[in-house]
Each structure stands twice: as structure tokens, then as C-alpha cells.
Amino acid sequence: MCIHREPAFLPILLFLTFVIPAVAIAGNADCLVCHADADAVGETFRIDHLTFDTTAHAALGCRECHTSVTTDHPGDGIAPSKADCRGCHEAISAEYARSTHQANADCRDCHNPHVARGPAAVSGADMNRQCESCHGRLDTTLRHAEWLPQTDLHMAMLPCISCHTASEENVITLYIIRRSDTLLGDGQRLATYPELKELAEGKSISSLIDRNEDDYISLTELRMFNSDPENRMLRLQGMITPEAVTHDFRTLDNRWDCSFCHASGPGARQTSYVSLAREDGSYLRIAAEKGAVLDALYGTPDFYMVGATRSKVLDVIGMVIIAGGMVMPVGHGTLRFLTRKNREHKEEE
Amino acid sequence: MEPARKVYLQPTPVRIWHWLNAFGIVTLIVTGAQIRFPEYIQLFSGYKSAILLHNTAGLVVAVSFSLWFFYYGVVARNMLKIYVPSKDDLRFGIGRQAKFYLLTYFLGWPNPHHPTPENKFNPMQKSAYLAIMFVLMPLIALTGILLTNVSPLRELVILIGGLKILVAAHFLLACCLCAFLFTHVYLATLGRTPLAYIKPMWTGWEEEEPDRHSHPAA
Numbered sequence A: 001m002c003i004h005r006e007p008a009f010l011p012i013l014l015f016l017t018f019v020i021p022a023v024a025i026a027g028n029a030d031c032l033v034c035h036a037d038a039d040a041v042g043e044t045f046r047i048d049h050l051t052f053d054t055t056a057h058a059a060l061g062c063r064e065c066h067t068s069v070t071t072d073h074p075g076d077g078i079a080p081s082k083a084d085c086r087g088c089h090e091a092i093s094a095e096y097a098r099s100t101h102q103a104n105a106d107c108r109d110c111h112n113p114h115v116a117r118g119p120a121a122v123s124g125a126d127m128n129r130q131c132e133s134c135h136g137r138l139d140t141t142l143r144h145a146e147w148l149p150q151t152d153l154h155m156a157m158l159p160c161i162s163c164h165t166a167s168e169e170n171v172i173t174l175y176i177i178r179r180s181d182t183l184l185g186d187g188q189r190l191a192t193y194p195e196l197k198e199l200a201e202g203k204s205i206s207s208l209i210d211r212n213e214d215d216y217i218s219l220t221e222l223r224m225f226n227s228d229p230e231n232r233m234l235r236l237q238g239m240i241t242p243e244a245v246t247h248d249f250r251t252l253d254n255r256w257d258c259s260f261c262h263a264s265g266p267g268a269r270q271t272s273y274v275s276l277a278r279e280d281g282s283y284l285r286i287a288a289e290k291g292a293v294l295d296a297l298y299g300t301p302d303f304y305m306v307g308a309t310r311s312k313v314l315d316v317i318g319m320v321i322i323a324g325g326m327v328m329p330v331g332h333g334t335l336r337f338l339t340r341k342n343r344e345h346k347e348e349e
Numbered sequence B: 001m002e003p004a005r006k007v008y009l010q011p012t013p014v015r016i017w018h019w020l021n022a023f024g025i026v027t028l029i030v031t032g033a034q035i036r037f038p039e040y041i042q043l044f045s046g047y048k049s050a051i052l053l054h055n056t057a058g059l060v061v062a063v064s065f066s067l068w069f070f071y072y073g074v075v076a077r078n079m080l081k082i083y084v085p086s087k088d089d090l091r092f093g094i095g096r097q098a099k100f101y102l103l104t105y106f107l108g109w110p111n112p113h114h115p116t117p118e119n120k121f122n123p124m125q126k127s128a129y130l131a132i133m134f135v136l137m138p139l140i141a142l143t144g145i146l147l148t149n150v151s152p153l154r155e156l157v158i159l160i161g162g163l164k165i166l167v168a169a170h171f172l173l174a175c176c177l178c179a180f181l182f183t184h185v186y187l188a189t190l191g192r193t194p195l196a197y198i199k200p201m202w203t204g205w206e207e208e209e210p211d212r213h214s215h216p217a218a
């Protein structure tokens, strides 16, 4: 029996893994003839072909979510049905339903169902864009400025969800930033795919940093990226991103406590990644060398987290300087005490 | 005994500046230590309070520095005379003053420097204050201003060499100020009585003994 079963099982498996998605994608093409073309359907109904094809939802196929679409579409004038996320993402939906934020926003307010990606493939800046439509940047900055020092910096360097989801495990993700052309003002932004592609000169974009292309970024490679004069206009910027996203968006008591992030020691973040823009708008995450207490980040001269990434060498030099200042009070003071008689004598004269 | 002669050595703006500065800098050092070493130093209830206090004290010190600069540079117009050591100071003065601190003081000899309002610092003071007030203070204030405005001044920060260099400079300069503070406060107690030099910094008037000159030494 077993002998017969295996050969039968294999084709089914092959069918499931390759043929069904292929059919689904072919089915997608049926719809995308019109829907990838803004001239045919208008900008509001356009779906970016390249982007959609690489998302987790591409394998489902358009019809899986728009079940009521008919062969007469769009001639029938009936708007096809749109799937409810809850049907497939039960755990997250149940978690979100319990949160206080559930009354404020629906899944679709934050997610575009045609651009469904996990957090590792979304840049920190894009994550914040999910919140920005309701929580305007200026308003959010002002509200946080009531208690958060360096608010603009925090808002730029942290996705909102690092502070507003329960996930305790954070990593440092480095992005390639394009520097601003002007000296003043906050003109910097994430480097785009075309910019990086041009710089890579035909090679893969990851080779810009991962020079030996082993899908692993060593400290030396980070340093080489920074010191390469070709990369003058680029720099690496670290963001603290949560490793897992929980959907109970709320204010967490321990995020009031700055030492949740601003402390060194064994509890501090050790893991870091480099995240690079891909053609389809997603991000490719490559692991960077693990280092004792963020040592990996010494490769990036521009990442400094007060209280957490201080240099031990500087601490020692600083202490030596301060000790130098004690020489006079201690040394002179001792001699002064021992020779106090000399001065009393003069005083009496 | 003749009545003690008094010299008006420290004008009011200088005294206001000095004590604002002193309390400001002590606050900056303590809060700065907590900000850099949060896991060892927790003097203020939270990291936030330490940072807010540090930024406020930084502002106070920067404003009082401007007051000092304005007073000496614009009102009194004797900044250079008071703070820049003369050729003589460099050639003989410093050696003489060092000899006093390190040797003749212990033998009970008088201070070789006789302060007047136009020449109130001894040659060593001049050099030390010159370095502190014209190099250290402006640099530490500048690095502090950059550090509180990293986002808008990012390109400037990169020009300097990055955040790490900036932070390193701010920290080491602060350590130098801290070292100066210990020496400074100690030397301030070297008068006839421990408070002899500190009182004039509060009241403005320095008492001179008829038989023995008393001089600010700090």
C-alpha cells in the first residue's frame, strides 16, 4: 500500500505547490489585462502587476477574494464581492477584535489587500504610512512632544508599532538613506530601488553592502560601505523594529520607560539586519553580524542610541580625565593638611 | 590693626553669570551622567526627567554664557585684558604662579599675584579661564545644540563626522569641564580662610588684609 501511495502522493503535492498557484496566477492575468492598466479601469481600480505578483496573496488568485465576479464583468454592472480578512486570518482578527483600536480602524484602513506583506518585507517608513492617514504626522509629533524628548527624531527612527504593539522583541534594521541635498532641513529619505540599481552597476543590489554575496553582512562589509566614496550621498540609518507584530494597538506602560530601549547590558538588542529596497516595493532583509551589545553598529558611524550604544573606550578616557581633575584636590589637599602649621605661623606674625 | 581694605572685584553681572553657570553645570554633569549611564545612575525619577533637566540646564548655561560674553565684550570692554595672558604672563607669570601653588604655598609664603579689577586673575587663572570660556564652553554648547536638533541639522552632523563623533566630543568635553570643576572649587578654598575667595564671588567685595594680600586663586 505504502509503495503505491507515495507515487500517488507526489503528483498531488506537485499539483498543489506548482500547478494551483500557476493556475491562480494565470487567473490573475485574466483580470490584470484590464486591472493593471489605468487607461482601462481608471486609477482607483488599478492594481500594480509587479507588486501584487510578489505578495503573499498572489497565490490565492483574484477570484478567491472576489468570488462573485462573473464572466460578464464588468459589463454586468455588478460590483464583485470583496473578501473579509477575518475569514482567513482568524488569530489576528480575534486579537484585533479584542483591542480598543478595533473601533477606530478596519483591517483595510491599514492594509491594502493587494499589497499584503509580512513586517520583514515592509520598511519602517512604510509601516508608519499605514498609520499616517489617520494619525497625521504633525499632530502625532505634537502629542508625543508633551512627554517624549527628541520627538521628531523618535518619530523618524521608530515605527509607531515599536511602541504601540505588545511585542517585546525588537531588532535593529538598517536602511540605506539618501542624504539631503541641502545643509539644513530634514530632506533625507529612503534610497529608492532605481537609485540603488544604478549604483550597483548591473550587479544585485545586495552586493552594494554584501560584497561577497553570502547573504550575511559582516562588520567589515558595513564599514566598507560607509567609507566607500562612491556612497557619499548614502548612509545607513538604524531603526528599531518589532520582530513580531501584535494587533493590540495601544499605549503600553513599559514604553513610557525610556530604559526599555535606552539601556545597555545583556537585555539590549543584539540582532540587526540590513533591509534593501526591491523592485516590487518590498524590502529584502539580510542578517548582519551579531555583536556584543550592538558592536555591529559601530560599523555605522551615524547610529547612536543614547544610554545604549556608548563606547567603552570613551568611558575609560573620560574617567581618566575626571580623575586628573581630582589630582589637585587630593594631592595638594593632603600636602596642604600636612603643612598647615607653616601657614598658621605666618598668620600670627 | 588698620581696618580691612576692600576691593570691588566682581561686578554684579559677572556674579549672576557665575552662579547661574555653576548651578547649571553641576546639574548638567549629574543629569548627563544619568543619561549616559542609565543603568548605574538613577538620581532623577526617570530618564525623561533627566533629559528634560539636562536640556533646560544647557539652555540656562548657554544664556548665561551669552550674558557673560555681552558684559565683558560690550559693557565692560575689558575681556581681552582680563582673560588673555600677556607675554610677561607667559614668560614668567605662569612659572611663578605654579611655583607658588606647588611649593611656596606650603611654606606659608604670600600669593605673588595681587588682584585689581583690571587684572584680577593670576597668569595661571587667565590661561585656564581662557581655555574654558573661549574653547571648552563654546564647543560643548555647540555640540549640545547639535545633539538636541539632530533631525533638522542632520547634514551638519554628517559633515562633522557623524553622531558618534559628536557624542564623543560632547562627552569628553563634559569630562574636561568636570575635571576643571574639581580643581576650580578646590583652588577657590585656598584663601586665608576656605571661604575667603568664595565670598567675593557672592558679594563682589574682596577684603584685603593690610599685612597680607589675599587673592583669588581659583
Ligand code: HEM
Residues within 6 Å of the ligand: B010, B014, B018, B021, B022, B023, B025, B026, B120, B121, B125, B129, B132, B133, B177, B181, B184, B185, B188, B197, B198, B199, B201, B216, B217, B218
Ligand atoms: C559650584 C562650584 C563653583 C565654585 C564654588 C566656584 C567658585 C569660584 C570663585 C570663588 C571664583 C572667583 C575667583 C576668581 O575670580 O577666579 C570663580 C570664578 C570663576 N569661575 Fe567659578 N566656581 C564654581 C563653578 C564654576 C564653573 C562650573 C565654571 C565654568 C564652567 C566656573 C568658571 C569660572 C570663571 C571663568 C571664573 C572667573 C570669573 C570672572 O570673570 O571673574 N566656575 N569661581
